[in-house]
Amino acid sequence: MPAPVLMVVGTASSVGKSTLVAALCRLAARRGLRVAPFKAQNMSNNAAVTADGGEIARSTAVQAAAAGIAPTVAMNPILIKPEGQRRSQIVVEGKPWQTLAAADFWQRKALLWPVITRNLDALRAEYDLVIAEGAGSPVELNLKAGDLVNMRVAVYAQARTLLVGDIDRGGIFAQLLGTLMLLEPAERRLIEGLIVNRFRGDPALFVDGVRILEERGGVPVLGVVPWIEDLDLPAEDAVALDQARPAPAHGLVIAVIRLPAIANFDDFDPLAREPGVTVRYIDYPSQLAGAAAVILPGTKHTLAARRWLRERGFDAALRQFTGAIAGICGGYQLLGERISDPLAVEGAGGEDDGLGLLPVETVFAPDKQTTQTVAKAQAAWAGAAELHGYEIHMGRSRRLGEAQPLLRIVRRGATPAADDDGCQSVDGRVWGCYLHGLFANDEFRRGWLRQLGWQPAFDPLPQTDPLDRLADQVAAALGSPVLDRLFTISP
Incomplete structure (x- = not known):
């Protein structure tokens, strides 16, 4: 029996999907599960190298570290490395495949779906649980026909799927409810619940917000995750430099x-x-x-x-x-x-x-x-x-x-x-x-x-593992009953 897949999709890019997957990998590993991350296709120039010389996204390597395992190319079989506005190097299963203009890559995407399913199937055969990550939004309607990473993966794996929105950027109701509305019925049935991410302040002040989301969305809000300062985890791409204060x-x-x-x-x-x-x-x-x-x-x-x-x-x-x-x-x-x-x-x-x-x-x-x-x-x-x-x-x-x-x-x-x-x-x-x-x-x-003349005022203290701190915060926000359900691996 293939391992179940828990999938995290977001309302947009940079809403916190990567860090949430890392947290869930750490929490599953703490429970003794053999868990692996998976992202079918990543676009990033922040890359990592696996032990056998393959190239994958840095964020996926961090998620593997959270799971307590060595990263492999199966966890990120397609990596797109932009060289400019319209040209990228396409890395497939850890090795350069082709360097293509955006339009040319679009025409070749169908060739890559078997690569994705082969690697996902391999992970499901090896681990107890696979936690998959989407990219951008799952309802970019003009791009959905060529989807390789969001709901096509979820439907293929019949994954229990979490939809994440970033309240810090504003418009959380439009983000989450609009995404739910645009999903196809077969896709929407896979949505296990909503997660409100990066909440600043007292979550008790968002009780009415949770009620509205659940009433109008028809699915539960599984947690309100707080804004977490100074995680110091590698950013997925250079967008983080534009957003940094x-x-x-x-x-x-x-x-x-x-x-x-x-x-x-x-x-x-x-x-x-x-x-x-x-x-x-x-x-x-x-x-x-x-x-x-x-x-x-x-x-x-x-x-x-x-x-x-x-x-x-x-x-x-x-x-x-x-x-x-x-x-x-x-x-x-x-x-x-x-x-x-x-x-x-x-x-x-x-x-x-x-x-x-x-x-x-x-x-x-x-x-x-x-x-x-x-x-x-x-x-x-x-x-x-x-x-x-x-x-x-x-x-x-x-x-x-x-x-x-x-x-x-x-x-x-x-x-x-x-x-x-x-x-x-x-x-x-x-x-x-x-x-x-x-x-x-x-x-x-x-x-x-x-x-260079550096003279610290005090000796640097040993660093606590930011992945543990992240996992603790997410566990507190979601609660044990939700985690019990998400990490159930029986059919």
């Missing part, structure tokens, strides 16, 4: 340039969590004022990012900047002297001069490097501890002359390695490499911050 600058300021098609910007969350450190995302050179360091992050389209930097005036600003400069992945490529994409691996291809801050040249190749990687830093301030992270890149960079590497690769996946990666300037002020997750390594992160 800027924190007041205090202590050491690190600027991160918000490149076009920015990727894996959760790399910098560990910096922002340190006491006395502010991470500021910037769009213009004038915003460098007061920063001790600037980071160029990953990007899905390096040459487009290079043109953007020139047009915004960052070339001169970065050459005049006297603080530290770091680049991760695409940001590392940008710091070099030359970037070439002769096969048009990203966008239209071509070549361009880099910023010229590191003696490095990059050429894009058709095969993508995706590995979990262990390395050791070659900078004295970084300490001697092994560094754990992951690589996702199609560019191949080589140092010129006697340039010094930043890292010595110890292992890629399960395979021992003895390669150099990255580059650092003679004075160590400018450096870059391909290793995502670098700042999650405490000794490296704090060594670099101390180089």
Whole structure:
């Protein structure tokens, strides 16, 4: 008998589906269930790498961590990585499939439905419960014929389905009741209940709201989940940067340039969590004022990012900047002297001069490097501890002359390695490499911050697991009877 599927769909993008699935995975795992997350199709440049070198969305990897299991490509069989407004790389079962314009992908979507069902069936055969996540809204009527991720999955699995709305953005009645009204009868019958997410204040003040939703919607409100501050979980995509409320600058300021098609910007969350450190995302050179360091992050389209930097005036600003400069992945490529994409691996291809801050040249190749990687830093301030992270890149960079590497690769996946990666300037002020997750390594992160003059007023306390805190809040909001029903695995 295949495992049951519990599905979470939302009234729109960014209403909290991903975090709610993570919470439910943690709560199910606490009850001793073997549970796995699933999202048929994700659109995100925040990616993670599985143990076998597959690429999936970062949010799905977080959900797997909440379930206490290692992520696999079956949990996110289709990943769309935007390179611009109308072109994306399509990753299928962890590997690049095709790079397509939006219209071309629409025409090929039917080919991918068997991929989705095959992977969902495999998870249902292996686990006690699968918790699936939708994308955007399930009732985008102009797109519904090509649905691969919302109610088509729910109907296929006959999933008990939760509909989530975000009260913080306003219009919660229109969100939830409008979505229910537009569902087909066979889809609406699968709706187990509604969840009101991100409620600020006393939920007792929303008692009438619950009554109205239940009377007009004909399904129960299973819980009112509060707004949860400072979860520090990786964001699914760059929409989170637009919605974030800027924190007041205090202590050491690190600027991160918000490149076009920015990727894996959760790399910098560990910096922002340190006491006395502010991470500021910037769009213009004038915003460098007061920063001790600037980071160029990953990007899905390096040459487009290079043109953007020139047009915004960052070339001169970065050459005049006297603080530290770091680049991760695409940001590392940008710091070099030359970037070439002769096969048009990203966008239209071509070549361009880099910023010229590191003696490095990059050429894009058709095969993508995706590995979990262990390395050791070659900078004295970084300490001697092994560094754990992951690589996702199609560019191949080589140092010129006697340039010094930043890292010595110890292992890629399960395979021992003895390669150099990255580059650092003679004075160590400018450096870059391909290793995502670098700042999650405490000794490296704090060594670099101390180089910048960081002197925390107190010793950082051990971090509590944000997934446990999230799960506790959701459990309190839904209550044991609801969770008992949702986690029932008997037919």
